[in-house]
Amino acid sequence: MMANSTIGIDIGSFYTKVVEIEYKGGRPALSTFFIFKSPFLPSRDSSLPGQIDRASFWKQFSSHLSLSRLKKSKVGISLSPGLVSTLVLSLPKIGKCELSQAAIVEAKRKMIPVSGPGHTFEWLLLGEKIAAKIPRYEVLIVRTEKLYIQQIIELGKDAGVTPELIAPACGIFSQIIPExxxxxxxxxxxxxxxxxxxxxxxxxxxxxxxxxxxxxxxxxxxxxxxxxxxxxxxxxxxxxxxxxxxxxxxxxxxxxxxAEEIMRQKYEAGLKAGEARQNNEANxxxxxxxxxxxxxxxxxxxxxxxxxxxxxxxxxxxxxxxxxxxxxxxxxxxxxxxxxxxxxxxxALPFKNLEIGAFKEKQFREDISSAPIFTGATAIALAIAAKGAPVINFLPLELKRKKILAARFIVLLAGLGSFIVISIFPIVSLMINHRLLKADLQNAELELNKFKSVTGGLNDLKEEQRDINQAFSQIDEAIKKRPDFSYVLKTFARIIPPEILLIQLSISEVNPASGSRGMDAAAQTSPSEKKYLLEMKAEVFADFENANIILDNLQSQLASLSCFRDINISPLKLEEILPRINQDKGQGFSLTLPGARPFSLTAEIIFNK
Missing domain, CATH: 3.30.420.40 (ATPase, nucleotide binding domain)
Known part of the structure; x- marks a missing residue:
C-alpha cells in the first residue's frame, strides 16, 4: 500500500499544506491531509522567504505523519511563487539538445529582472505554431533560485528522502481537473x-x-x-x-x-450600546x-x-x-x-475527484474538503503519479540520472534472475525424468519377480533392463557434464558496479581443438577443463578518466576469480579534452564531460569436470 502512495508538500509563506494520496485499483484515494505553520528563519530581504528551520519543519510534520511512511512514498515539493518567473518563446524547429540551449540563452537575454549565476532554468515544449508560413516551436521557460532548490534538497536529506518532483505549483494546478x-x-x-x-x-x-x-x-x-x-x-x-x-x-x-451614513450608524450604535467600541466591533x-x-x-x-x-x-x-x-x-x-x-x-475543490470514503466516518469535514488551500499540495501529489504528464521539474540533473540508473539496474537484476531460472529449468526437467525412470525400473523389477516362472520372456526383460540402465547412465552423464552457470552469473552480477549498464550478455562454448582461441590458449588448457566464452556489451556512465578506472577495477575483480581467464576489455573511444571546474564537488576539475561510453568485454569461463 505504501509503495503506491504519493505525498505533495506545498510550503507557503505562512502555512505548509500536505496531502497524501494512495492509488487503489488505479484510482486516487485521499489518505491524509494536514496543515501547519511554515517555520521560516528571519530573512534579510523581506520580499523573499528565509531559510526553512528544518528541525522544526520535520518535528511538526512527524506529529501528523510518520517519517517512515514518508520514506516509503514518492514525494513532491512545490516552489514559492515569488521565486518563479516564466516566459513563452517562439523558436525555430531544431533538435532537442539545441532547442534546450537556445531556449535558456534567449530566456537569460529577455527575462526581467536580469538573470544571474544564482538562477536555474527548466523548459517545456508547449507545441508548434505557424508564423509567417514557417513552423516554429512554442517553448515555456521557467526560472527560479538555485539556493531555494538546494534548501529543498537539504530539507529532504534530513528526513532521508529524495523528492521525485520539485515544481512550481502554478504549473500543475490543472492536475486536479480530470481529462x-x-x-x-x-x-x-x-x-x-x-x-x-x-x-x-x-x-x-x-x-x-x-x-x-x-x-x-x-x-x-x-x-x-x-x-x-x-x-x-x-x-x-x-x-x-x-x-x-x-x-x-x-x-x-x-x-x-x-461617510455621513457611517457616522450616523456609529452615533446610533453609541447611544444604544456604549460598549461597542470598547469591544472593538467594526461597523x-x-x-x-x-x-x-x-x-x-x-x-x-x-x-x-x-x-x-x-x-x-x-x-x-x-x-x-x-x-x-x-x-x-x-x-x-x-x-x-x-x-x-x-x-x-x-x-477549486482539490478533493472533488478523489475517493474520500475513509474520512466520512472520521475527521473529514465538508468545509475542509472545499477549502482551496490544499489545491497546490493535491496537484503535486497527483502530478507525481501522472505518467507522461507535461511537468516542469527542477530536480537536479545528477539526482534524475541516479533515479534512472537505479530503475535500470533493477530491470537488469530481474533479467539476470529470469536467465538463471530459464537455465536451471532443463536441469530440473532431467532430474524429474531421472526419478521417473528410476520408478519405471523398480516397477520392471517387480514384474520380473512375479513372472520368474516364465523363462521365455526373462531374456527380453533383462534386455529391457539393460536399455533402461544405459539410458539412466546417459542421463547421469549428461547431468554431470552440464556446467552450472548460476554461480558464474551471480558472481558476475555482484561485481558489476552501478555506473555500468549492461546491453548484451552471451555465453558460448569454445573448442580448443579448433584453434578459435589460438595455439597458446589451447596449449595452456588441460584436458580436464572445459572452456566457455563470456561476451558482454555495455555502457559506463562517467567521464573518460573515471570510466577507465571503473573498467580497470572491473577487470581486476574478474581476474581474481578462479572461474574467469583471458579477460579483455575494449578501449574507450577517445574524445576531445574539455577541461572544466567541478562546481558540484566543490573542488578539482575534470578533462571530459560525464556520459554513456560504450565498451565490450570478453572472458573465458572455466569449469572443472
Whole structure:
C-alpha cells in the first residue's frame, strides 16, 4: 500500500499544506491531509522567504505523519511563487539538445529582472505554431533560485528522502481537473490569492502558458484594515473570518453620503450600546468601505493580467476561472470579484475527484474538503503519479540520472534472475525424468519377480533392463557434464558496479581443438577443463578518466576469480579534452564531460569436470 502512495508538500509563506494520496485499483484515494505553520528563519530581504528551520519543519510534520511512511512514498515539493518567473518563446524547429540551449540563452537575454549565476532554468515544449508560413516551436521557460532548490534538497536529506518532483505549483494546478474536464484548445485560468501573493496562471491542455505573480496578499489587507480600524491585527483577522466582506447598502462611489451614513450608524450604535467600541466591533458599512480599495486593486491586477494574456496570445481568452488560496475562503469576496470580471468561475475543490470514503466516518469535514488551500499540495501529489504528464521539474540533473540508473539496474537484476531460472529449468526437467525412470525400473523389477516362472520372456526383460540402465547412465552423464552457470552469473552480477549498464550478455562454448582461441590458449588448457566464452556489451556512465578506472577495477575483480581467464576489455573511444571546474564537488576539475561510453568485454569461463 505504501509503495503506491504519493505525498505533495506545498510550503507557503505562512502555512505548509500536505496531502497524501494512495492509488487503489488505479484510482486516487485521499489518505491524509494536514496543515501547519511554515517555520521560516528571519530573512534579510523581506520580499523573499528565509531559510526553512528544518528541525522544526520535520518535528511538526512527524506529529501528523510518520517519517517512515514518508520514506516509503514518492514525494513532491512545490516552489514559492515569488521565486518563479516564466516566459513563452517562439523558436525555430531544431533538435532537442539545441532547442534546450537556445531556449535558456534567449530566456537569460529577455527575462526581467536580469538573470544571474544564482538562477536555474527548466523548459517545456508547449507545441508548434505557424508564423509567417514557417513552423516554429512554442517553448515555456521557467526560472527560479538555485539556493531555494538546494534548501529543498537539504530539507529532504534530513528526513532521508529524495523528492521525485520539485515544481512550481502554478504549473500543475490543472492536475486536479480530470481529462474529461478539458475541452480542446480551452484556456483555463487559476487565480490564487494567498498570504503574500496574488498569482494568475493560465493553462491549455494541462500545460502552463502564462503566469504572473503580484506581491499583494491577505497580510497587506489585514495590516491596512488593522491600522484604519485601530485594532490589533489578530482582532482584524478575527473580524474578517467572521464577517467577511459585508454587502454594500449604499453606492460606494458617493464618498460624502457614505461617510455621513457611517457616522450616523456609529452615533446610533453609541447611544444604544456604549460598549461597542470598547469591544472593538467594526461597523459593517465602514468595513465594506475599507474593503473596496483592496477589491479594486485585485480587480485591476486580474483585468491587467487577462488583457495582457489576450494581447500576447493573439486574441485568446480564459474561458473558465478557478479560484484557490486562503484568501478566497473569505465570505462574499469571490462573488464580488467574479461579478465584476464575468465569465464562468468556481472555487477549486482539490478533493472533488478523489475517493474520500475513509474520512466520512472520521475527521473529514465538508468545509475542509472545499477549502482551496490544499489545491497546490493535491496537484503535486497527483502530478507525481501522472505518467507522461507535461511537468516542469527542477530536480537536479545528477539526482534524475541516479533515479534512472537505479530503475535500470533493477530491470537488469530481474533479467539476470529470469536467465538463471530459464537455465536451471532443463536441469530440473532431467532430474524429474531421472526419478521417473528410476520408478519405471523398480516397477520392471517387480514384474520380473512375479513372472520368474516364465523363462521365455526373462531374456527380453533383462534386455529391457539393460536399455533402461544405459539410458539412466546417459542421463547421469549428461547431468554431470552440464556446467552450472548460476554461480558464474551471480558472481558476475555482484561485481558489476552501478555506473555500468549492461546491453548484451552471451555465453558460448569454445573448442580448443579448433584453434578459435589460438595455439597458446589451447596449449595452456588441460584436458580436464572445459572452456566457455563470456561476451558482454555495455555502457559506463562517467567521464573518460573515471570510466577507465571503473573498467580497470572491473577487470581486476574478474581476474581474481578462479572461474574467469583471458579477460579483455575494449578501449574507450577517445574524445576531445574539455577541461572544466567541478562546481558540484566543490573542488578539482575534470578533462571530459560525464556520459554513456560504450565498451565490450570478453572472458573465458572455466569449469572443472
Amino acid at each position: 474529461e474536464g478539458f475541452k480542446k484548445d480551452e484556456d483555463i485560468a487559476f487565480v490564487e490569492f494567498g498570504a503574500r501573493d496574488l498569482n494568475i496562471s493560465i493553462h491549455r491542455l494541462k500545460k502552463l502558458i502564462f503566469f504572473r505573480s503580484v506581491t499583494f496578499g491577505m497580510t497587506d489587507i489585514i495590516s491596512d484594515l488593522s491600522r484604519k480600524l485601530q485594532v490589533s491585527q489578530d482582532k482584524t483577522e478575527e473580524i474578517i473570518r467572521r464577517d467577511g466582506v459585508p454587502p454594500a447598502a449604499l453606492d460606494l462611489t458617493n464618498k460624502v453620503a457614505l 459593517p458599512l465602514e468595513l465594506r468601505a475599507l474593503w473596496q480599495a483592496h477589491i479594486e486593486r485585485i480587480l485591476h491586477e486580474l483585468r491587467r493580467s487577462l488583457a495582457y494574456y489576450k494581447e500576447q496570445s493573439e486574441g485568446r481568452r480564459a474561458e473558465s476561472i478557478y479560484l484557490l488560496g486562503g484568501g478566497f475562503q473569505i465570505r462574499n469576496l469571490a462573488e464580488i470579484l467574479m461579478k465584476q470580471i464575468g465569465g464562468k468561475w468556481q472555487i
